[in-house]
Amino acid sequence: MARKYNLVCVQSAIEIIEDPSQKQATISRNLERSLRVAEGAVVRDEARVVLFPEGWLQGHSFARTKADWKAICIEIPGPETARMGEFARQHEVYLAGAAFEQDPSWPEVWFTTGFIVGPSGKVELRYRKLQEHNVEGLIPNVSPADVYSEYLRRYGEDSIFPVLDTPYGRLAIIVENDVNYFELTRIFTFHGAEIFLHPTSEENGPQFPSWDQARRSRCYENICYLASANSGQIISTYHAAYATRGSSTVINYLGNPVARIEGPGESLLVSPIDLQRLRYRRLEGRMNFPAQVKSELFGKEFGKQVLLPKDTGPATRETGEATIRRLQDKGILGTP
Amino acid sequence: MIAPYTAVAVQTIIRHVKDLKWREAIIKENVNRSISMMDYVKHRFGAAKLFVLPEFSLTGAEHVRSVEEWTKVALRIPGPELEPLANFARENQAYVGGGTMEFDSNYPGRWFNSAYLFGPKGELLIRYRKLNGADVQGHTTYSTPPALYDLYVKTEGGEDALFPVVDTPIGRLGMINCYDINFPEVIRTFAMRGAEVLLHCTGEPYAPHRESWEMSRRTRAYENLMYVISANHGGYAAQMHDDVFADSAGLIFQERLEGEISPVDRSHGGSEVVDFNGHIAGQTESPGEALAMGSIDIQALRERRGEVRGNILAQVRSEIYAKEYAKHRASPLNRWLDRPIQDKSEGSQNTREVIERYLKEGVYVPPEGVEVLTSQPSRRRASV
Numbered sequence: 001m002a003r004k005y006n007l008v009c010v011q012s013a014i015e016i017i018e019d020p021s022q023k024q025a026t027i028s029r030n031l032e033r034s035l036r037v038a039e040g041a042v043v044r045d046e047a048r049v050v051l052f053p054e055g056w057l058q059g060h061s062f063a064r065t066k067a068d069w070k071a072i073c074i075e076i077p078g079p080e081t082a083r084m085g086e087f088a089r090q091h092e093v094y095l096a097g098a099a100f101e102q103d104p105s106w107p108e109v110w111f112t113t114g115f116i117v118g119p120s121g122k123v124e125l126r127y128r129k130l131q132e133h134n135v136e137g138l139i140p141n142v143s144p145a146d147v148y149s150e151y152l153r154r155y156g157e158d159s160i161f162p163v164l165d166t167p168y169g170r171l172a173i174i175v176e177n178d179v180n181y182f183e184l185t186r187i188f189t190f191h192g193a194e195i196f197l198h199p200t201s202e203e204n205g206p207q208f209p210s211w212d213q214a215r216r217s218r219c220y221e222n223i224c225y226l227a228s229a230n231s232g233q234i235i236s237t238y239h240a241a242y243a244t245r246g247s248s249t250v251i252n253y254l255g256n257p258v259a260r261i262e263g264p265g266e267s268l269l270v271s272p273i274d275l276q277r278l279r280y281r282r283l284e285g286r287m288n289f290p291a292q293v294k295s296e297l298f299g300k301e302f303g304k305q306v307l308l309p310k311d312t313g314p315a316t317r318e319t320g321e322a323t324i325r326r327l328q329d330k331g332i333l334g335t336p
Numbered sequence: 337m338i339a340p341y342t343a344v345a346v347q348t349i350i351r352h353v354k355d356l357k358w359r360e361a362i363i364k365e366n367v368n369r370s371i372s373m374m375d376y377v378k379h380r381f382g383a384a385k386l387f388v389l390p391e392f393s394l395t396g397a398e399h400v401r402s403v404e405e406w407t408k409v410a411l412r413i414p415g416p417e418l419e420p421l422a423n424f425a426r427e428n429q430a431y432v433g434g435g436t437m438e439f440d441s442n443y444p445g446r447w448f449n450s451a452y453l454f455g456p457k458g459e460l461l462i463r464y465r466k467l468n469g470a471d472v473q474g475h476t477t478y479s480t481p482p483a484l485y486d487l488y489v490k491t492e493g494g495e496d497a498l499f500p501v502v503d504t505p506i507g508r509l510g511m512i513n514c515y516d517i518n519f520p521e522v523i524r525t526f527a528m529r530g531a532e533v534l535l536h537c538t539g540e541p542y543a544p545h546r547e548s549w550e551m552s553r554r555t556r557a558y559e560n561l562m563y564v565i566s567a568n569h570g571g572y573a574a575q576m577h578d579d580v581f582a583d584s585a586g587l588i589f590q591e592r593l594e595g596e597i598s599p600v601d602r603s604h605g606g607s608e609v610v611d612f613n614g615h616i617a618g619q620t621e622s623p624g625e626a627l628a629m630g631s632i633d634i635q636a637l638r639e640r641r642g643e644v645r646g647n648i649l650a651q652v653r654s655e656i657y658a659k660e661y662a663k664h665r666a667s668p669l670n671r672w673l674d675r676p677i678q679d680k681s682e683g684s685q686n687t688r689e690v691i692e693r694y695l696k697e698g699v700y701v702p703p704e705g706v707e708v709l710t711s712q713p714s715r716r717r718a719s720v
Contacts, residue, residue: 001704003704130653130656131651131653135644135651136644136645136646136647137644143653145653145655145656148655148656160656161660169701170701180559180648181559181648181652181653182520182521182524182555182559183521183524183652183653183654183657183660183661184657186520186521186661187657187660187661187664189699190660190664190666190699191699192698192699192700192701194701206613207613207646209614210554210555210558210613210614210615213551213554213555213558213614214555214558214559216548216551216555217520217548217551217552217555220545220548220551220552221518221519221520221552254545254548255545255548255551276703276704277703279700279701279702279703279704279706280703280706282691282694282700282701283691283700283702283703283706285473285474285684285687285688285691286473286474286544286684286687287473287518287544287545288472288687288690288691289518289519290666290694290699291472291666291667291687291690291691291694292468292472292473292519292666292667292687292690293519293521293666293667294467294468294482294521294666294667294668294669295661295662295664295665295666295667296661296662296665296666296668296669297482297485297498297521297669298521298524298525298658298661299658299659299660299661299662299663299664300495300658300662301495301499301521301525301528301658302521302524302525302528302654302657302658302661303654303655303658303659303662304528305528305529305654306654306655307528307649307650307651307652307653307654308650308651308652308653308654309655310653310655310656317644320644320647320650320651321644323650323651324641324642324644324647324650327650328642331503331530332527332528332529332530333530333638333641333642333649333650334507334508334530334532334634334637334638334641335638335642336337336635336638336639336642
């Protein structure tokens with residue numbers, strides 16, 4: 001068990017798949033470039049956990065049709081994770097990231113999926129993004145919550161909040177928008193998570209300072225590490241090259257940033273993870289929020305009010321708008 | 337439509353009741369000084385609609401006092417000491433809220449760390465009792481409603497009593513005290529009950545993890561699309577002898593005094609009005625008597641809450657999270673149902689028991705080389 005080790009966020013330059021017929025070639029370029037860049041940190045800085053951004057193999061394009069979205073999905077596990085497995089085995093490291101995934105046994109839906117490939121060479125954790133942007137009309141995929149009953153039937157209850165026990169701590173993945181929902185990180189903490197790997201995809205905009213704030217709160221309130229790897233550059237014929245804020249960040253268990261890239265650009269962020277000190281902090285009684293929270297009370301309270309409902313089928317912008325109208329009618333959201 | 341209005345966090349210097357015989361005089365002084373500061377706002381800046389006073393701002397917080405003595409120091413809500421504040425609200429057509437230690441004869445042998453809100457008719461609109469604090473931190477002996485949950489819900493006529501929200505012509509208001517801000521679950525529950533403006537009566541001394549509290553209130557505002565008004569105290573003075581306060585150090589420290597003497601500037605001040613984007617709308621940047629003022633625009637908040645993009649509140653997967661919270665056992669309800677908390681160490685013990693159970697259950701992992709209890713593998717395994 002490592003007491004202290006290095007983690008690296010790879011702030012990748014991502015080439016967007018614009019023509020699905022170029023899918024394999026583009027993914028291969030993105031993957032090989034990312035692995036080569038990561039290798040520097042693995043060899044020189046002995047990084048043991050490597051984190052890539054959300055969508056770093058395929059890119060997220062607003063110009064993509066529904067059919068093209070499905071066409072660019074990969075399988076997890078699949079050939080890409082097998083290639084990552086070779087690297088992980090060779091260097092004895094954990095590799096994590098998030099990609100757009102199609103499960104071949106469930107062709108009707110596809111997910112944004114966080115995953116970890118371990119030194120075994122295999123996919124050791126697979127998490128499907130819960131707080132998906134489909135409800136804002138930004139991506140035509142599904143959240144497990146949209147198809148909750150069927151999801152549990154297929155994958156089992158334990159598949160929703162998976163935690164991976166490793167020599168580098170108990171790892172969990174949350175993806176991009178998930179970081180804004182404290183419930184997720186709290187539940188993962190209840191399940192034993194210590195280090196949150198956060199593949200993300202953040203552009204520029206007025207809300208992002210608040211994302212930074214939320215990132216820190218997640219660590220403070222759960223006594224955990226959180227590493228956010230964002231993309232560093234977009235390579236595309238129609239997206240601005242720096243339509244990403246970069247700013248990959250690692251926050252420690254006190255809620256303080258320990259490492260940060262200032263801005264975009266292809267880069268690496270190597271940060272120490274002091275697992276031993278995190279575990280000492282969790283033994284302290286004062287301000288030990290995960291042990292102090294009245295979970296039973298909030299289980300009851302949260303159950304009283306349905307915000308965004310489950311089992312609606314794939315959520316769309318209409319689902320989001322209907323939810324707001326319903327909550328306005330119930331007096332939960334005020335009516336302007 | 338609700339026109340924008342000014343809200344004020346009134347950062348007072350608290351005169352602290354040390355000796356019961358000075359109780360009435362000191363409470364009166366705290367009340368009058370608070371009202372003078374609110375009058376100043378009126379004379380200097382014109383009408384403000386909403387005033388928030390700090391936690392325990394009328395008596396101070398004594399951390400070594402017995403439960404029995406606390407039941408005597410604590411106020412009733414409503415009660416004669418609070419009447420001038422209710423009158424101010426009526427005379428100025430304003431809303432005045434604050435925190436005070438409270439005794440309620442329905443709960444003999446207990447006292448609460450509470451918050452009150454008076455409306456423009458001078459009526460009591462909210463009585464809230466702090467949900468998190470002494471029961472888990474071990475710094476004093478007030479009761480929290482979850483510590484006597486079954487009894488509390490029965491006595492108060494329902495679970496809504498824990499999370500009171502009042503619908504007013506200046507928006508839907510809720511209140512919390514101090515440590516509650518660190519539990520996002522508390523604020524989410526208020527948001528689920530429609531709260532738009534959260535009045536946070538706080539008492540934040542310099543302490544480990546201090547800056548994280550600012551972070552917490554901004555995150556709470558952002559993730560619930562809610563205004564948060566935090567009134568912290570700006571200083572602390574305790575009456576030690578007749579006419580001698582602990583802020584006149586030269587006079588009283590000719591000898592070492594026993595008991596709790598807190599630093600006069602034990603607080604960073606830092607009262608804040610945070611808007612529904614999580615941005616600072618008003619702030620005091622120092623301790624001392626000061627006012628943090630900000631504009632509250634309920635119409636803008638409601639428009640924002642009507643937008644789909646980034647509407648965190650309307651996108652919470654609440655059913656799934658409710659189920660997971662209900663399955664988990666963290667800090668228990670009804671911990672002090674049969675007998676009131678008597679000693680402040682009981683709160684720390686409560687948390688200690690959960691941590692030890694967490695180490696057994698594998699929720700927490702002990703540091704290497706530390707002989708605690710054998711940790712189990714985490715309950716949830718990754719499955720692919």
